[in-house]
Amino acid sequence: TDTQWRAALRWRLGKEERPAAGSRCQLMATSSKPGAETCGHLLGQHADHEVQCPYGPLVVSRHDLISDLLAFFLREAGAVARREALVPEMCTPKDLAILDVWAFGTPDISDLLLDVTVRHPARDTYLTKASEEPGHCCREASRDKEKRYPAKGGRTVVCFAVETWGRLGAEAEAVLELAAGTAARRDRFARAERYRPLAAVAGTA
Secondary structure, three states: OHHHHHHHHHHHOOOOOOOOOOOEOOOEOOOOOOOOOEOOOEOOOOOOOOOOOOOOOHHHHHHHHHHHHHHHHHHHOOOEEEEEEEOHHHOOOOOOOEEEEEEEOOOOOOOEEEEEEEEOOOOOOOHHHHOOOOOHHHHHHHHHHHHHOOOEOOEOEEEEEEEOOOOEOHHHHHHHHHHHHHHHHHHHHHHHHHHHHHHHHHHHO
């Protein structure tokens, strides 16, 4: 809606919002259950809580949308891309390793494991350094994923980090460049094969 667009634009530009005094977040931990616990966090003027609240559907839907898009891009590049792939090499006694995207099947994309994460640079954890070092939030996300998924059995996990204001981590940009380059080479090959009969006819004319 127009109201949502204006609110999103003001937030992106750092303009203050003015929630009613004492307004608290009403997102529910489990929306499907009547009387479920609400977040209750006091809302501020910069809408920082709204983009990082762990309650409600936004966190999961935003993450899944990015993961779905990545899988689509990789398929367009000619790879096989699976969502929510179990990776035994990365499992621990306490946790299963279910990666967001696993792509394979081309010479350039033979075994690509991606874990998507969305981080907010204005979060207290990142704010001080993120205000001084561009990309700090994404780099910290990559370090977190390296600790969670250290390389094992010849396989590594690539962190696809996205900041809420749109910045991509270095690894994320590299993945998109890989997909774009692979898709371009595939397209050139497909065109060459498509016009090979015509070229043969032209050569004998």
